[in-house]
Amino acid sequence: MSHDLHNRSRRTALKTLAAGAAATAASPLWLPRAFAADFVVGVIYVGPKDDYGYSQAQAQAAAAIKKMPGVKVIEQEKVAETTDVQKVMASMIEEDGAKLVFPTSFGYFDPHMLKMAEKYPQVRFAHCGGLWTEGKHPKNTASYFGYIDECQYLNGVCAGHATKSKKLGFIAAKPIPQVLRNINAFTLGAKSVKPDITTQVIFTGDWLLPVKEAEAANSLIDQGVDVITMHVDSPKVVVETCERRGIHVCGYHADQSALAPKGYLTGAEWNWLTPYTTHVKDAMAGKPLNNFLRGGLKEGFVKPSPYGKAVSEGARKQADAIKAQMMKGDFAIFKGELKDNTGKVVVPAGTVHKQTDVVLEQMNWLVAGVIGKV
Amino acid sequence: MEAVAALPANAGTRAPLASDAVRRAAEGLLIPLGALAVSMLLFGVFVLVLGKDPIAVYQLIWKGAFSTSFAWQNTLQRAAPLILTALCVAIPARAGLIVIGAEGALVLGGLAAAVSGHLLSGHAPLAVQLAMALAAMTTGAAWIALAGGLRHFRGVNETIGSLLLTYIAIALFNHFVEGPLRDPASLNKPSTMPIDEASMVGNLPGLDVHWGLVFGVVFCLACHVLVRHTVAGFALRVVGGNVRAARLAGLPVGALILGSCAVGGAAAGLAGMVEVAAVHGSANASLIAGYGYAGILVAFIARHNPLAIVPVAILVGGINASGSILQRRLDLPDATVLVLQGIAFMAILAAETLYGRARLFQPRGA
Numbered sequence: 001m002s003h004d005l006h007n008r009s010r011r012t013a014l015k016t017l018a019a020g021a022a023a024t025a026a027s028p029l030w031l032p033r034a035f036a037a038d039f040v041v042g043v044i045y046v047g048p049k050d051d052y053g054y055s056q057a058q059a060q061a062a063a064a065i066k067k068m069p070g071v072k073v074i075e076q077e078k079v080a081e082t083t084d085v086q087k088v089m090a091s092m093i094e095e096d097g098a099k100l101v102f103p104t105s106f107g108y109f110d111p112h113m114l115k116m117a118e119k120y121p122q123v124r125f126a127h128c129g130g131l132w133t134e135g136k137h138p139k140n141t142a143s144y145f146g147y148i149d150e151c152q153y154l155n156g157v158c159a160g161h162a163t164k165s166k167k168l169g170f171i172a173a174k175p176i177p178q179v180l181r182n183i184n185a186f187t188l189g190a191k192s193v194k195p196d197i198t199t200q201v202i203f204t205g206d207w208l209l210p211v212k213e214a215e216a217a218n219s220l221i222d223q224g225v226d227v228i229t230m231h232v233d234s235p236k237v238v239v240e241t242c243e244r245r246g247i248h249v250c251g252y253h254a255d256q257s258a259l260a261p262k263g264y265l266t267g268a269e270w271n272w273l274t275p276y277t278t279h280v281k282d283a284m285a286g287k288p289l290n291n292f293l294r295g296g297l298k299e300g301f302v303k304p305s306p307y308g309k310a311v312s313e314g315a316r317k318q319a320d321a322i323k324a325q326m327m328k329g330d331f332a333i334f335k336g337e338l339k340d341n342t343g344k345v346v347v348p349a350g351t352v353h354k355q356t357d358v359v360l361e362q363m364n365w366l367v368a369g370v371i372g373k374v
Numbered sequence: 375m376e377a378v379a380a381l382p383a384n385a386g387t388r389a390p391l392a393s394d395a396v397r398r399a400a401e402g403l404l405i406p407l408g409a410l411a412v413s414m415l416l417f418g419v420f421v422l423v424l425g426k427d428p429i430a431v432y433q434l435i436w437k438g439a440f441s442t443s444f445a446w447q448n449t450l451q452r453a454a455p456l457i458l459t460a461l462c463v464a465i466p467a468r469a470g471l472i473v474i475g476a477e478g479a480l481v482l483g484g485l486a487a488a489v490s491g492h493l494l495s496g497h498a499p500l501a502v503q504l505a506m507a508l509a510a511m512t513t514g515a516a517w518i519a520l521a522g523g524l525r526h527f528r529g530v531n532e533t534i535g536s537l538l539l540t541y542i543a544i545a546l547f548n549h550f551v552e553g554p555l556r557d558p559a560s561l562n563k564p565s566t567m568p569i570d571e572a573s574m575v576g577n578l579p580g581l582d583v584h585w586g587l588v589f590g591v592v593f594c595l596a597c598h599v600l601v602r603h604t605v606a607g608f609a610l611r612v613v614g615g616n617v618r619a620a621r622l623a624g625l626p627v628g629a630l631i632l633g634s635c636a637v638g639g640a641a642a643g644l645a646g647m648v649e650v651a652a653v654h655g656s657a658n659a660s661l662i663a664g665y666g667y668a669g670i671l672v673a674f675i676a677r678h679n680p681l682a683i684v685p686v687a688i689l690v691g692g693i694n695a696s697g698s699i700l701q702r703r704l705d706l707p708d709a710t711v712l713v714l715q716g717i718a719f720m721a722i723l724a725a726e727t728l729y730g731r732a733r734l735f736q737p738r739g740a
Contacts, residue, residue: 048708074702081660082455083584083653084694087448090582091698094444095437107563107660111653129562174552176562205548206659362561 038072042092045077046105053234053253058104061272081107089116100124144275144293146301149185151268155250156189158265159227161315168199169220169228177363184367201372207233217241267305274300340365394737401735409725413718438699439692453691457590458645459669462638467678469634470614475536476642477666478543483510483643488657491569502573514643515636522635565658575652586648597680
């Protein structure tokens with residue numbers, strides 16, 4: 001086969017193309033460690049950094065740690081959950097000298113991050129999601145995650161005050177425990193205001209399907225829904241559609257108020273700066289890696305967006321009161337008796353689930369008041 | 375040109391033939407290379423507009439893709455799946471079909487591989503791997519043959535048909551992975567039951583590149599032999615050249631169309647098996663990564679020539695690998711690499727019109 005010929009020709013061609021660029025070993029671009037003096041932190045996103053959603057929330061924390069002295073942040077966006085992300089992690093380590101890597105997408109963990117953690121035991125890996133298990137996963141890997149259902153509960157309280165039709169809408173990607181927990185928390189928050197409120201759920205099937213998300217929003221609004229929230233990677237189109245159709249919307253992942261200045265009530269935002277700072281400081285000080293970082297409002301892992309203009313005084317008061325309780329750590333979202341939307345008791349009377357209860361991580365039901373099926 | 379000059383103009387009866395072959399080969403090599411050179415220059419202008427130094431960008435592309443053994447492994451790993459999905463476009467193209475459904479064949483092939491791998495867990499690894507490959511290739515072959523069948527028997531445009539079949543394939547895939555075939559332990563990332571660790575396909579010896587690369591290269595070689603050196607391959611090219619002439623000549627047009635689709639689909643299905651058996655260990659949504667669509671680009675740049683697919687896939691893999699370093703070092707957005715790929719694709723398609731124009735490459739003394 002003419003492999004040799006091809007190789008030689010391509011090399012020749014590429015060299016010619018870079019004509020005049022005869023690179024010398026002295027050029028800084030050719031040094032194996034480009035940022036030798038700094039502590040290099042790599043951050044990998046599954047979507048664009050400015051998606052008004054999941055990746056943006058991570059990128060905001062990355063932007064903040066960039067300002068820490070002696071820290072150099074390198075970033076890469078739109079990396080697929082395939083061997084691509086393994087190669088990106090390896091490149092950050094081999095080509096840029098990264099000592100700490102944040103692979104931020106849920107699907108990066110197994111097998112990709114675990115493989116790289118084994119290959120580069122001296123590098124720290126901090127993954128977003130609650131997957132790290134003592135004894136099962138390497139010591140140089142860690143998980144960080146937040147109890148964002150607390151903010152979804154507050155979303156629900158604001159939505160409950162704002163709705164006139166008592167019909168809320170929730171646009172979700174997949175019926176997995178994390179998402180179901182948010183839907184249930186949102187609905188419980190709304191029902192604490194008006195007990196006969198319903199939440200219509202639409203599952204789109206995947207994390208980033210802008211066309212389907214817009215269709216879902218329009219169809220919900222056509223059915224009389226007047227407040228919508230969501231759990232998809234980029235809430236942008238849903239928020240924009242709601243604003244255009246003149247209804248209220250609660251955000252998710254990051255602050256989307258700029259997209260809906262009239263209708264934005266509040267939003268459930270991540271505050272990843274807390275775990276990012278912890279990991280970077282620990283690594284720079286040579287302290288052992290904190291393998292499992294988790295928290296809610298109280299610990300500063302999540303935060304609500306500032307209230308929009310459309311939030312009434314009464315809504316603010318109630319939401320602020322609940323938030324204060326959450327900050328003290330004595331508010332439970334999931335406490336008995338709770339029935340699911342088929343009438344089955346899922347949390348018996350007298351049972352109070354703390355946020356750390358692992359039962360909540362296996363949620364496979366929708367609470368009464370939600371219209372939809374898992 | 376070097377290649378032409380290097381060969382002495384032999385005298386004798388066979389000389390014109392030999393030098394004609396060289397001229398044709400030189401044309402086939404220099405036109406795409408020229409197009410690439412032009413696209414790199416255009417890309418340099420684009421980079422300049424973004425306010426970055428094009429020379430630094432070229433250097434980084436070289437560094438990220440081909441300068442070190444690490445870069446080469448990065449490039450080859452990214453090229454591996456593209457070789458197989460490109461064949462899914464290239465082989466039906468020899469029969470005159472434009473099939474763009476490799477993504478669907480890949481995900482369903484991956485699903486079939488994951489299911490068969492799990493069912494056979496505990497058996498000898500090689501047997502399990504063969505069964506997985508067979509299941510994946512059969513599934514992929516059937517899926518793309520479906521698009522070929524719709525075309526041949528019902529007159530459905532195969533491009534649209536295969537594209538729409540991809541949406542159906544992904545919907546079916548999601549249904550099975552999130553429903554009947556879901557591993558109950560996969561809470562927040564629905565997946566099928568994992569295959570045995572022992573049955574996983576490993577890396578090539580001494581490299582951080584999995585065996586999928588070798589599968590792809592072997593498949594390309596086999597397809598080259600099939601298309602160039604067999605009667606069926608000749609008949610296939612006749613069908614691609616002129617279906618009515620092929621019918622008049624009594625060729626089994628339907629079988630050739632379905633067969634070429636099946637071969638292409640088998641390649642894409644095998645790509646799915648590699649993703650499951652060498653990377654993920656089960657079938658889940660990470661399989662839907664766009665390799666099927668990237669293969670279209672590779673096949674068209676390679677002008678549907680199975681041998682050319684390998685270097686083109688390596689080139690595209692290299693561009694993707696260097697996109698990584700461009701983002702990190704120069705803060706260029708991810709879309710920069712898409713712009714480069716787009717420019718290269720357009721330049722190569724535009725250069726198609728140059729074939730047969732330059733006298734230098736034309737046969738002499740005819």
